[in-house]
Amino acid sequence: MYQYDAYDQAMVDTRVAEFRDQVARRLSGALSEEHFRPLRLLNGLYLQLHAYMLRVAIPYGTLTSRQMRTLADIAEKYDRGYGHFTTRQNIQYNWIKLEQAPDILADLAAVQMHAIQTSGNVIRNVTADHFAGVAKDEVEDPRIAAEIIRQWSTFHPEFSFLPRKFKIAVTADTKDRAAVKFHDIGIAIVKDAKGAPAYDVYVGGGMGRTPFVAPLIKSKLPKTELLSYLDATLRVYNRYGRRDNIYKARIKILVDALGPEEFARQVEDEWQLTRQEHINLPPEEEARIRAFFAPPAYTTEAADLAANMPGTNDPAFRAWLSTNTHAHKAAGYSIVTISLKPIGGIPGDASTAEMNRVADLADTYSLGEIRVTHEQNLILPHVRRSQLHALWTELKTAGLAVANAGLVTDIIACPGLDYCALANARSIPIAQRISERFADLDRQHSVGELKIKISGCINACGHHHAGHIGILGVDRKGEEFYQILLGGSGAEDASIGTILGPGFSADGVVDAVETIVNTYVDLRQPGEPFLAAVRRVGNGPFKERLYARV
Amino acid sequence: MPVFDASGLVDDHWIVLGDADPLPAGAPVLLTWERIARDGEAAFAGRDPRGVAISSDFDVAKLLPLLPRIGLVVVKPANFKDGRVFSVGRLLRQRYGFNGDLRIQGEFIPDQVPFLVRCGYSSFEAAPGFDLDAALRLLKVFAFNYQTGLADKNIFALRHNQPAAGRA
Ligand code: SF4
Numbered sequence: 001m002y003q004y005d006a007y008d009q010a011m012v013d014t015r016v017a018e019f020r021d022q023v024a025r026r027l028s029g030a031l032s033e034e035h036f037r038p039l040r041l042l043n044g045l046y047l048q049l050h051a052y053m054l055r056v057a058i059p060y061g062t063l064t065s066r067q068m069r070t071l072a073d074i075a076e077k078y079d080r081g082y083g084h085f086t087t088r089q090n091i092q093y094n095w096i097k098l099e100q101a102p103d104i105l106a107d108l109a110a111v112q113m114h115a116i117q118t119s120g121n122v123i124r125n126v127t128a129d130h131f132a133g134v135a136k137d138e139v140e141d142p143r144i145a146a147e148i149i150r151q152w153s154t155f156h157p158e159f160s161f162l163p164r165k166f167k168i169a170v171t172a173d174t175k176d177r178a179a180v181k182f183h184d185i186g187i188a189i190v191k192d193a194k195g196a197p198a199y200d201v202y203v204g205g206g207m208g209r210t211p212f213v214a215p216l217i218k219s220k221l222p223k224t225e226l227l228s229y230l231d232a233t234l235r236v237y238n239r240y241g242r243r244d245n246i247y248k249a250r251i252k253i254l255v256d257a258l259g260p261e262e263f264a265r266q267v268e269d270e271w272q273l274t275r276q277e278h279i280n281l282p283p284e285e286e287a288r289i290r291a292f293f294a295p296p297a298y299t300t301e302a303a304d305l306a307a308n309m310p311g312t313n314d315p316a317f318r319a320w321l322s323t324n325t326h327a328h329k330a331a332g333y334s335i336v337t338i339s340l341k342p343i344g345g346i347p348g349d350a351s352t353a354e355m356n357r358v359a360d361l362a363d364t365y366s367l368g369e370i371r372v373t374h375e376q377n378l379i380l381p382h383v384r385r386s387q388l389h390a391l392w393t394e395l396k397t398a399g400l401a402v403a404n405a406g407l408v409t410d411i412i413a414c415p416g417l418d419y420c421a422l423a424n425a426r427s428i429p430i431a432q433r434i435s436e437r438f439a440d441l442d443r444q445h446s447v448g449e450l451k452i453k454i455s456g457c458i459n460a461c462g463h464h465h466a467g468h469i470g471i472l473g474v475d476r477k478g479e480e481f482y483q484i485l486l487g488g489s490g491a492e493d494a495s496i497g498t499i500l501g502p503g504f505s506a507d508g509v510v511d512a513v514e515t516i517v518n519t520y521v522d523l524r525q526p527g528e529p530f531l532a533a534v535r536r537v538g539n540g541p542f543k544e545r546l547y548a549r550v
Numbered sequence: 551m552p553v554f555d556a557s558g559l560v561d562d563h564w565i566v567l568g569d570a571d572p573l574p575a576g577a578p579v580l581l582t583w584e585r586i587a588r589d590g591e592a593a594f595a596g597r598d599p600r601g602v603a604i605s606s607d608f609d610v611a612k613l614l615p616l617l618p619r620i621g622l623v624v625v626k627p628a629n630f631k632d633g634r635v636f637s638v639g640r641l642l643r644q645r646y647g648f649n650g651d652l653r654i655q656g657e658f659i660p661d662q663v664p665f666l667v668r669c670g671y672s673s674f675e676a677a678p679g680f681d682l683d684a685a686l687r688l689l690k691v692f693a694f695n696y697q698t699g700l701a702d703k704n705i706f707a708l709r710h711n712q713p714a715a716g717r718a
Contacts, residue, residue: 005709007694007705007708007709008705010693010694011692011694011696011705014691014692014693017691018688018691018692021684021687021688022661025681025684030681030684031681035630035659035661038631039661121631121633151696151705151706152696152697154696155665155692155695155696156696156697157636157664157665157666157668157669157695157697158633158636158637158639158640158665158669159633159636160633160636160665161631161632161633161636161662162633163633227698235637238633238634238636238637239607239634239637243628243631243632243634273645277644277645278698279697279698280698281698281706282698282706282707282710282712284710285706285709285710288709288710
């Protein structure tokens with residue numbers, strides 16, 4: 001894992017001091033709220049419905065157990081004993097006092113963490129595949145590029161007052177777990193003609209009120225040219241992106257207005273100049289960063305490599321193995337998903353005790369390393385196969401062994417009207433009711449992979465466009481209503497869901513989801529997952545069942 | 551409005567001319583881009599350097615042939631969130647090698663001054679009520695930076711004991 005050196009540490013420490021100064025000026029009145037707002041946003045501090053919310057970056061979703069313990073402590077000391085893992089590999093605290101925010105940043109800096117650029121119209125916390133470094137088929141560890149981007153984008157003097165927020169994600173596997181085509185820039189690490197890693201650069205994807213799947217703007221960019229190409233792309237956006245209307249200010253609108261070819265041409269012209277301006281990372285610096293991501297020393301014993309493992313006679317353990325473990329690059333190891341979606345729980349929430357427990361388990365079973373997924377779950381990336389049963393047993397005691405990763409109750413939901421000032425409707429209670437409706441684990445397993453994503457308004461923080469079933473909260477004459485979309489995907493086969501028909505009330509939407517699931521179970525072909533079935537038959541059969549008058 | 555640079559308040563000797571004002575002899579004058587575009591050589595009247603005022607959305611490539619005869623570029627943001635000023639600065643300094651005074655005028659906030667300096671701005675003309683002390687203090691906050699090609703104190707170069715690439 002990447003370790004800060006004295007320079008990285010000085011940057012976050014200085015940031016804490018700078019923010020202390022800004023908060024003091026705000027509290028004394030020297031700084032108006034209008035001028036303070038973009039500054040606090042640069043430090044991840046939002047004003048929500050009831051209190052300030054602090055969003056802490058977990059760059060590319062990688063955490064040490066020590067960092068996780070600090071996140072747990074912050075929840076205890078400054079919040080109400082909870083943290084909320086988000087869809088962008090951040091953690092949010094919902095009950096923060098402005099005057100304590102600098103102290104929290106200081107606690108974070110002590111473990112090489114920060115809240116820098118987790119909000120505001122800047123380059124946001126860079127995300128990556130949560131299986132980075134351990135995925136079987138990846139071209140190389142995408143966190144190397146992600147860490148380079150983290151440093152390059154930190155306090156970028158030219159790109160800290162962009163027309164709108166800017167999100168970058170990196171993946172290196174043919175299976176896309178980072179939703180790169182729904183980002184402002186999505187980087188897919190591929191092999192060039194000679195088999196060397198290169199970057200496919202997608203630009204202009206996004207959710208919100210105008211969702212776009214990002215077009216490929218640059219194929220096989222040489223790795224050494226990453227920063228000059230990013231500079232060129234951001235400069236075209238900074239100069240020509242719209243600033244007159246916040247709903248049209250994202251780069252996706254510029255790409256769409258110019259057309260992908262013309263946009264690519266403008267970036268290419270700019271890049272031909274930036275690449276001569278000493279913007280690219282020096283090769284020895286790339287090598288220095290790369291070295292931090294060398295694989296750990298894996299040790300295996302015969303028991304790890306054996307086909308059988310302890311405990312597989314227990315059907316509950318087998319169920320968990322089937323959904324919550326994945327193939328690891330190293331023989332004898334597995335990747336484990338810890339679901340933060342207990343039946344009836346709040347998606348992505350973790351208590352102080354749970355965070356500390358996960359930190360302990362990471363030390364015992366996963367070389368002290370934890371990942372955070374954009375699906376609001378946690379990962380233990382390096383678990384020896386012979387220890388899976390022991391880990392599962394401990395997770396079960398902690399209430400963290402729910403075998404639902406990727407299933408119908410593994411729901412993504414935004415904070416919605418319970419916290420968010422922009423919301424039209426609540427999201428969390430809808431997720432909880434759906435989860436309770438499908439509580440029966442056997443039923444969930446027989447339904448199979450199904451991703452439900454819920455947003456409380458058109459801003460789409462819950463990624464409803466990319467849900468196999470997407471749910472969007474709307475306001476209908478002062479009442480909360482929910483539209484349903486079908487057929488979205490945030491994976492390598494990215495697509496935007498389409499609206500089924502008239503919306504439903506809060507109660508009705510849970511019944512509607514069940515009807516959709518039952519319809520799928522009735523019409524699926526053997527082994528056919530939900531999304532494939534929807535793509536085969538279209539929305540028609542679902543509509544018929546949903547809106548049929550009895 | 552007072553003008554300052556990284557060391558504090560400075561005397562501003564540029565005379566601002568409207569598009570119809572006659573050119574005074576020998577004085578350093580600041581003209582709008584529109585006037586320079588309209589009058590061509592007559593705007594210089596054999597005496598440069600001139601100052602030129604542009605808006606943040608100006609296509610700075612147009613200034614390129616005139617730059618050797620320009621001593622001051624004044625950039626006016628539409629409001630304090632107008633981040634185009636940063637691109638204008640970097641293009642003028644880094645790409646076009648402008649060596650004169652580069653000034654922002656109007657709406658910007660103290661916390662942006664360090665970014666402006668790193669993008670090449672050398673003087674500042676702020677609106678009344680601007681917290682000059684805060685701006686000067688903030689300029690000293692960060693000792694290093696991650697971006698290459700912009701100025702010295704680049705972390706990537708420092709890590710490997712190399713001189714920073716690019717210009718200050
Ligand atoms: S989707 Fe809307 S309601 Fe949900 S968090 Fe985003 S802005 Fe708030």
